[in-house]
Amino acid sequence: MSRQASEFQYKAMSLMYRGKEIFKPLNTGWIDEHVACVREFVANIFFYRKGSDLLMIDAGYNYDRLGEKMRWLGIDPADVHDILITHQDTDHVGAIERDAPGLFRKATIYVGGVENRYLTGEVRRRVSWGAYKLPQVYIDNEKVLLEDGQTFYVGDIKVEALLVPGHTWGHMVYLVDDSYLFTGDTIWFGPDGGKSFLNGLAEDNKLAVRSLARLEALLRERGIYPKVITGHTGWTDDIDFAFAHTDEVCHSLYRQKPHDPSAPYDAYVEDDDTEKAARAGLLGPVRRIAPSDDPSFWNRFAGIYDVATSSGNTGLGQAADYIAEFLDEHDVVLDAACGTGAFACSIAPHVGFVAACDYAPKMVAATQKKIQRLGLESVACSVGNICALDFSDDSFDAAIAGNVLHLLDDPQTALEELSRVVRPGGLVAIPNYVNAEAQDRTFLKLIGAAGFSPVHEWDERGFLAFLEENGMRVVEHRSFDAKQPLCVAICRVGEKG
Secondary structure (H helix, E strand, O other), rough: OOOHHHHHHHHHHHHHHHHOOOOOOOOEEEOOOOOEEEEEOOOEEEEEEEEEEEEEEEOOOOOOHHHHHHHOOOHHHHHHHHHEEEOOOOHHHHHHHHOOOOOOOOOOOEOOOOOOOHHHOOOOOOEEEOOOOOOOOOOOOOOOEOOOOOEEEEEEEEEEEEEEOOOOOOOEEEOOOOOOOEEEOOOEOOOEEEEEHHHHHOOOOOHEEEEEEEHHHHHOOOOOOOOOOOOOOOOOOOOOHHHHHHEEEEOOOOOOOOOOOOOOOOOOOOOOOHHHHOOOOEEEOOOOOOOOOHHHHHHHHOOOOHOOOOHHHHHHHHHHHHHOOOOOOEEEEEEEEEOOOOHHHHHHHOEEEEEEEEOOOOHHHHHHHHHHHOOOOEEEEEOOEEEOOOOOOOOEEEEEEOOOOHHHHOOOHHHHHHHEEEEEEEEEEEEEEHHOOOOHHHHHHHHHOOOOOOOOOOOHHHHHHHHHHOOOOOEEEEEEEOOOOOOEEEEOOOOOO
16 A cells, blocks of 8 residues: 555645645754654655664655665664654555565554554544545554553653644654654644644644644643654744644645745655755754745736625625724724725725825725726825834824735734824724635635635634734624625724833
């Protein structure tokens, strides 16, 4: 099974994930004096050396260059006697499956007792949101079955096994010498931090998210801040980065945001994984990538944006009327991330002046044309970023941020900026799609295919909770039905400083 599955992934999955920036494996080399890494296509397997003791963590694909790459690192396959298995997927156990070449035939494997139910055939592994059963995995090595929280020693190496179900029912992570956490497919590192691994490969995504949050809480409660080492996306020594998004799952259908220039276009191509590079120096950690300020996508769609979003015009019009109820005819209002000016132009007749801004110049140009066509003299539009507004503190009586927070990698910064530029007691109105409540997902898939991919997907309750958790005092809210359900939150800015 392992040979067939490895070949399938190399040929088919490379096409499926090409260009999506999901898999970002480390090349072969050493992380530090204790931990070595071997790259097998998109996957990494690891070795932990302490004095004369050696551990292998996961066994990778049925991969014909494994012995060769181990020797690049000065590790002899014959010296591997103990292998920790996080879970039973072929890219983590291929080298010890029954049809593998047998490099580690005599090694003892350590696997969770729950996970072992896959290996005995009591449970079948399901992927693709439960739609597809994988063939049973057969492993003939001697096994040691582990329980959650069990601590044991391999020579002088301390290992603690922690159950993190979700990706598989019995997935384990291993805390080694209280300094290294080998996480398998529990955590996926994106450009802005860790979240739960790929949604399409999990047995239960909600359970995986809860397990990830529980793992973070356990480490923090015990004051343990290890190097966190993943199976497909590198490592970090920054625990805040590692657990940045414990309530989120990596969506495998979309290209990831923000763009990560270090991510390979096709991670199954490993031409840059060479013996020379493996011996050249240590493998560095993953680093946070700042959200892109490239407006090219929105510039491309500026000319057709109003047509593409026309199905939501009724909801947007109702939202604008609702916001106007809270504004005064003399108010100076900011419309941040204005797009083509839908809210700015609707609000203008009700207030004294509207300053609109968007970071895409062609969106600004479309707004200016709309202002001229409607004969609005109390609206001005300029290029500006909602996450770095070019206005002084307390410049406005009110601000609007329409249907933008779900698109931002860092919506918290946008909220801080909106609160900063609005005077104490002023209003911040935030209409935002709550697509988690959408009944018709077909429309969302269509706009997603065109590139309108949300970074966050909230329901109404989650959206309002997000605002409150990030310092916004929601005083009223109302929802409007549309193909993309809309919730408008009315917030008041408190005293500052």
